Amino acid sequence: MKRTTIMIDEEVYEEIRREAFLTKTTMADVIRKRLGDPRPKPRFSSSKGEFSGPSPIEKVIGIADVGGLTDNIDRDLYGI
Secondary structure (H helix, E strand, C coil): CCCCCCCCCHHHHHHHHHHHHHCCCCHHHHHHHHHCCCCCCCCEECCCCEECCCCHHHHHCCCCCCCCHHHHHHHHHHCC
């Protein structure tokens, strides 16, 4: 698999980003699916030392998209 960089319209970018979020996958997976690439994206599994399944960080990306959470972190997390 090769890595590349492309320029796309902001509207297309947002559409792909939204689809990735809703399907709980990556933007790269959405793009590969749209391009018709039948190969699955390799993913690293630290327990096996090989590629497989979504990484733990991918499972939590975006769950705290509430904005301003770190502005008052002590109050928001600990009630101080």
